[in-house]
Amino acid sequence: MDLLSRVLELVSLIPRGRVTTYAELARAAGRPGAWRAVGNLLSRNPRPIEIPCHRVVRSDGRVGGYSLGEGRKVELLREEGV
DSSP: OOHHHHHHHHHHTSOTTOOEEHHHHHHHTTOTTOHHHHHHHHTTOSOTTTSOGGGEEOTTSOOOOOTTOHHHHHHHHHHTTO
16 A cells, blocks of 8 residues: 555544644554655645545644645634544
C-alpha cells in the first residue's frame, strides 16, 4: 500500500471529537519523520469531509493547513467539541 492510501485509511479511523498530529500519523503509517510528507499528501485529500483530515493538527497545537481553509478547519473541530 502506498503512503497516500495508508494515510487516508488511518485518517478515516480518527473518531469524531479527537485529533492526532501529522507526526503521529507518519509514525502510524510506518514512516516516522515523514510528517511533512503526510501534510503534503493530506493537502490533496480528494474527499476532505468524508476522510476527516481536519482532525490532523500540528505537534505545537496549532491547527495547520486545510484544503477548505484554516477557518473551516477550526469550525469543524469546534463542532466536534475539540
